[in-house]
Amino acid sequence: MTEVKSAEESSLTDDFLGQLISVGEVDILVGVPTHNNAKTIGPIVEAIQAGLLTFFPRERVAIINADGGSRDGTPGLVVNAAIGDERRSSKMYTLRTLHSISTQYASSPAGGTALRTILSAAELLRAKACAVISPESTQMTTDWLAALLRPVYAETFDLVLPTYRRHRFDGILLTNLLYPMTRALYGSEIREPYASEYAFSGRLGSHFLTQNPWHEEIARAGSEIQFTLSAIAGGYRICQSFLGTKQHVERHSADLVPALRQTVGALFSSLEPNFSLWSTKTGSQPILTTGAEQEFTLEPLRINRKRLRDMFSTGVTELESVFRAILSASTLAELQRISGLDEEHFRYSDELWVKTVYEFAVAYHKSVISRDHVIQALAPLFRGRAFTFLMENRDGSAGDVENNIEGLCLAFERMKPYLLGRWNGRE
Amino acid sequence: MREMIISELTQAMQEFTRGFAHILPRIIVLVIVAFVGWAVAYFLRLVLRSILRLVKFDKLSESAGASQLLSKAALPSATELLSRFVFWVAWLGFILLGVSVLGVFGLQEQIAKFFLFLPRLFVALLTMFFGLLGAGFFSRAALLAAVNANLPSPRLLSVAIRTIIIVFVLSMVFEEVGVGEQTMLVAFGIAFGAVMLGLAIAFGFGGKDMARQFLEERFVQGRKDEGKEDELSPL
């Protein structure tokens, strides 16, 4: 492997550039950022291939893999998906050569740098439509690619975000914080502001590439949210496309803090540079969606609720000194009050949650303590909120769940002036 | 007899006066230097105070936890303290300069030593300051990590880490200043070693289940450690 240039110098190595020269201009580019995904990447690349060949057989296409230093042979698996005249193994027939190339952008994974590599490739290859696919979406079907790309390629949308059919208790962080807050602040009813697969036009990609300063923070994570915000800020046409079922992925409790860092951290850090954008928006607009906007499945899922409740209480007690620096006195008092309630009476209300989140956002903005510590401190409170959400929705229909989420969104929107007040220093 | 005493006294008086007259100019110089020094020191104090106010030094020291310590010791705020410290050091320096002019033997050496001592004092104070800062940061980090990992007694852990860091820093400060270095070093070594040994034994015997749990969490993938039920995926 040729020498890897650091992210600051250039996102493209000589070797990769040479490969791009050979690929030439393309109509559609599919980017796959990877890091040690050898177990899952095979079927995904096949699904991408099949999607391209079924729905875009005449288009010039290329698959670009941006790898963050895998040691399990992931890049090789992606490169094997190429279909050309020299490679005779393919079971699939193609009119044209299908390129599939790979580059290592760094020796350790950084989502933002991966995205930048993909965007650079898309710009040089003058791709009209691009898609980014997560290497972990094992439930991806052939149709997903078409659902994401068609609105961009055929209908001149600039950004297509996915919607899924998920279990109602899957993605509570999304339904209780990311979605409502992004919606309240930026005025767009984007269900998945932190999407693992999405499509965008070459125009938007180039805009993001040139506009965006690639800080260290963003380089590591959070580029997806930045991307979405960039599209909103630039007035680009955004739509959503229903893909299918998002499988419930078993995760460990230790994954919550990294998840918070990547998503909530990114969201909070986006507030300052985009202040002029969100401070003036009121209400929210629905986004054009093809297919269902979202679907909830209701099959039973075993969840350790008690643990959530307990970790909330522990957190409120043990982290009092930290919360005192972050939250307002009244909010903290309220949290301490509900912390003492038993399971039956415990309720982390919408309003209290919104206040909590907004106060955290302000604390993050003002760096009252180290920003990373602010994010970590949110974890136990989130668990408490998750508990309430689970209790409130355990028996309802899918429609009820949706209504509850909608109610929360409206609470976020209603209390936006509170956020603005605290933001501007009325302490 | 009386005349001898008077003449001796007179002679002594004369010698004293002569000596005094000899040293008087120097004393006058000393006084002048001291006065000038006071003025300069006062000016420095004002300037430093403004600068520190500008960079919100108080805030910084608050987050370091230094302010709490100071207020417990009934000392003024960090800004004020530092400014006054600089004032006194500057003025003292000038006075000593003046004293050196007096030409008293042996005093020169001590004065030189004092000036050599100043940088070390400064470094010590700096170490103290940043040490306190670090102690606060790491103790909070430990607290948060422990709470989120659902470990028992997170606050205890946090305070323990804070204490260890502060003790460590203090011993460094004392060593730098040269006050009872050896004592401090040895004392710290013994205390630290004892704590570590104790923890190791406790962890090894008493906490071996927890140790196993901890290691499994870190190194064995895909395990469920909280009973049989799933954890939600937040995204």
Added chain:
Amino acid sequence: MPVEQDMLWYKRAIIYQVHVRAFYDSNGDGIGDFPGLEQKLDYLAELGINTIWLMPFFPSPLRDDGYDIADYNSVHSSYGTLEDFRAFLGSAHKHQIRVIIEMVLNHTSDQHPWFQESRSSQENPRRDWYVWSNTDTRYQETRIIFLDTEMSNWAWDPVSKSHYWHRFFSHQPDLNYDNPAVREEMWNVMKFWLELGVDGFRLDAVPYLVEREGTNCENLPETHAIIKELRRKLDEQFPGKMLLAEANQWPVDLRPYFADGDEFHMAFHFPLMPRMFMGVKLEDRKPITEILQQTPEIPPSCQWCLFLRNHDELTLEMLTNIERDYMNDSYAQDKAMRLNLGIRRRLAPLLDNDRRRIELMNGMLMSLPGTPSIYYGDEIGMGDNIKLGDRNGVRTPMQWSGGWNGGFSDTDPEKLYAPLIQDPVYGSPAVNVFSQKKTQHSLLNWMARLIAVRNTTGAFGSGSIEFLYPANHRILAYVRRLGDETILVVNNLSNAAQAVELDLRNYKGNILIEMFGKNIFPRVGELPYLLTLGPYSFYWFRLRKI
């Protein structure tokens, strides 16, 4: 004067496909003839042609442009007499030009005396010369070739009140090759022309000679046996003559027609031709390299015949549905251009009259493995007229000058056998031999130059081929070798300038000499060889170690 005796002359041939009717009219009746063709032999010799392939000139009702033959041993009166033909043949040989003629073995016209006799009654001695049946249900699995006009391979004959078999038009009944008398007579026909002096035959529609129930009636072993027999007799009695197969089949199905070098000498490589057009449109070499990878090795004495266009439609039979749709959408948006699973257009209109693309395609034609065949008029870039029905749009009079009737004939324009092309882009004032001869950089002069350069090496006709697969898929690059000679060919299939790095490690130390200008290019070293090409351009390099 006989042509130089050379058993493998067809490997060095440059074939010119021409219809005597369309070339030059010497007697003012509006139809080209043999004396006229004879007068134009100088032109062909200057161009560099050394083999003429004549389309059918036999007496015929001309309902299929002469492929419906009514008399095998004569010349259609419109084109002249047998004597005229003999004179032309002798003159061609004097010009060192060989002549191949058509031999339609599979069927005759329904006006042929044989068929007239055969249908007259069930007891007629020639009854068995054709394939008759009381029902039209035999050989059900056989496809229909002329889909646009025929509903079935059986036609009802009211005279003999039975059905007869015809793979082509219903007025072209198939001969019955199970009858030894038929086989005997067809050899006699061939012998007749061989004794006159022709140098070979293009055997039309060979896959369909024999029918058997339960098969698709194509490429049957019995058919191969018949050809082998013909070949055996040919080699015995007329050595040095050539048989060229017209069989529109996949390469793997074409291979049996070469057998062990004891069947056909040459066969048209039908599947390659549409893929060359596809590659240029896609700007991707994949269709071309893939079909050639699938092309099997043939015996050393055998040869592929390559062509860009011919008198028929550009056939899309040997393509998948996706490919066919792509070709139709790219090259024949006007549905009137489509016929029988093909596109009935000439070379220049297919390529939008783009001089660069025309040169590129001809360059590939001349450098890919095989003997090239040029369709008359394509050397000056003639146009077509799709309104003329069937495939007659590509069979218009040759344009010799900008003057009266394009210099083809002195007669009144209304009397011409077919109208001249008249639009301002392709009409005879714009596209004609006379003005192109006067213009130094005309297509005609360029073609002559191309042929001349091709003839400087035998590697193109007889050499091996090794494809290079540079990462840039828009570049088609291959190496031709014969003995000591090594030729590198690099083609840019795209409309934009390209850079390509070629892996020439095996040829390290060679200097590249560009064959047209004879200038030297850098020597091959350790690193990949970097070349840049303009839009649709190509290079032929001779590799030399000095």
